[in-house]
Amino acid sequence: MRKFVLLDRDGVINRRIADGYVTSWEQFEFLPRALDALKRLADHGYETIVVSNQAGVGKGLLSPEVLEDITRRFVAQVEAHGGRISKVYYCPHRPEDRCRCRKPEVGLLLQAQAEHGFNFADTFLVGDSESDLMAAERVGSPAVLVAAGRVDSTPAAGRSLVGVVESLNDAVGLILSRHPVARAQ
Ligand SMILES: [Mg+2]
Numbered sequence: 001m002r003k004f005v006l007l008d009r010d011g012v013i014n015r016r017i018a019d020g021y022v023t024s025w026e027q028f029e030f031l032p033r034a035l036d037a038l039k040r041l042a043d044h045g046y047e048t049i050v051v052s053n054q055a056g057v058g059k060g061l062l063s064p065e066v067l068e069d070i071t072r073r074f075v076a077q078v079e080a081h082g083g084r085i086s087k088v089y090y091c092p093h094r095p096e097d098r099c100r101c102r103k104p105e106v107g108l109l110l111q112a113q114a115e116h117g118f119n120f121a122d123t124f125l126v127g128d129s130e131s132d133l134m135a136a137e138r139v140g141s142p143a144v145l146v147a148a149g150r151v152d153s154t155p156a157a158g159r160s161l162v163g164v165v166e167s168l169n170d171a172v173g174l175i176l177s178r179h180p181v182a183r184a185q
């Protein structure tokens with residue numbers, strides 16, 4: 001059986017820019033052990049899908065082409081480290097656009113599900129914000145919050161939240177412990 005994990009990007013894989021956006025490759029900084037964590041997922045047979053809000057595009061702070069270039073480069077680094085990212089989905093819209101894909105809306109998640117055919121109930125979503133948790137709750141995915149030392153991260157814990165951890169690597173440890181059948185294939 002194919003196994004999937006849904007990951008937010010900024011604050012989970014790479015360092016988030018406070019009150020801003022990653023607008024160039026120079027600003028894309030992998031978080032500690034994130035590359036190891038992605039390799040671990042691949043080693044255990046998980047297909048990793050990234051689902052990320054990138055309103056900086058809609059605000060004109062970076063072009064779709066630059067976003068695509070950043071994506072190509074970080075996916076290549078993940079692969080060079082032994083990991084694998086099956087697909088990256090972005091919402092480029094601003095909050096006021098009221099689209100259906102910006103988390104906590106679930107449009108991107110539904111698109112990923114339609115294209116890969118996983119069950120949400122069997123698919124963990126790892127995020128660092130309330131909007132990630134809300135989206136997970138709405139589709140029925142178990143959620144892991146990467147809090148990374150933030151003391152203000154006391155989320156309105158929905159039924160879907162299964163753990164609060166310090167890093168993606170810790171999230172992967174939790175996921176592997178909850179999926180005992182998940183062994184390297
Ligand atoms: Mg985030």
Ligand SMILES: [Zn+2]
Pocket residue numbers: 091092093099100101102
């Ligand atoms: Zn959108």
